[in-house]
Amino acid sequence: MFGPPGRLYVYFTYGHHWMMNVVTRPAGEGSAVLLRAIEPLEGLAAMAAARGRTAAHDLCSGPGKLAQALLVDGAQDGEDLVRGRVVWLEAGAPVTPDRIRAGGRVGVSVGVDPHWRFVVDGDPFVSKGRVGPPWPKGKATGPSTR
Numbered sequence: 001m002f003g004p005p006g007r008l009y010v011y012f013t014y015g016h017h018w019m020m021n022v023v024t025r026p027a028g029e030g031s032a033v034l035l036r037a038i039e040p041l042e043g044l045a046a047m048a049a050a051r052g053r054t055a056a057h058d059l060c061s062g063p064g065k066l067a068q069a070l071l072v073d074g075a076q077d078g079e080d081l082v083r084g085r086v087v088w089l090e091a092g093a094p095v096t097p098d099r100i101r102a103g104g105r106v107g108v109s110v111g112v113d114p115h116w117r118f119v120v121d122g123d124p125f126v127s128k129g130r131v132g133p134p135w136p137k138g139k140a141t142g143p144s145t146r
Contacts, residue, residue, distance in 0.1 A: 001021065001023060001030045001031070001032045002023075002027065002028055002029065002030050003023065003026070003027025003029075004026070004027045005023050005024055005025060005027075006022070006023065006080065006081050006082050007022075007079065007080060007081060008020055008021070008022065008023075008072075008077065008078065008079040008080075008081055008084075008087055009021040009023050009032045009077065009078075010067070010072060010073065010074055010077040010079075011074075011077075012073075012074065013064075016064070017064030017067065017068075018064065018067035018068070018072055018073050019034060019063050019064065019067060020034070020035045020063065020066065020067050020070075020072055020076075020087070021033060021035065022035065022081060034063055035063060035066060036062065036066070036117075036119070036126065036127070037061050037062060037063070037066055037125050037126045037127060038060045038066060038125065039056075039123075039125040040056055040059045040060050040125075044056060044059065047059045047060065047069040050068055050069050050070075050071055051068055051069050056125075057124045057125055060125065061126060062127035065127075072086075072087060095120050099120050099121045099122070100118055100119075100120060101118070101119050101120075101121050102115040102116075102118050103117050103119070104117060105117045
């Protein structure tokens with residue numbers, strides 16, 4: 001998480017799941033964004049085999065599921081996400097601001113404000129999270145959007 005930007009930061013959490021983050025700040029500054037979900041477009045059979053599931057909406061719909069579907073573990077920690085050989089990011093279709101929602105993070109009981117969990121409203125490939133207050137409607141303006 002402390003360096004260089006554009007790299008994959010992978011860690012094991014709760015003794016059960018690998019999590020993937022994109023390092024976002026210069027080396028030495030701890031800052032990363034958790035990769036929560038993707039819409040699987042290619043390699044669905046391999047993802048299904050890795051996950052033991054076949055429904056496309058359930059293959060990568062949470063951070064632990066995502067790492068499992070992509071066969072990511074600690075060996076990919078530090079992977080260059082621009083020139084990646086195993087994992088990389090590609091530009092996708094832009095999401096209009098009116099579809100972005102900000103809410104509470106899942107599994108976190110301290111530092112819950114501001115809301116740092118961003119999702120695309122109605123996206124079937126994002127985990128539903130846990131029961132709580134409804135997410136705000138309208139344009140998301142940043143982490144403090146409620």
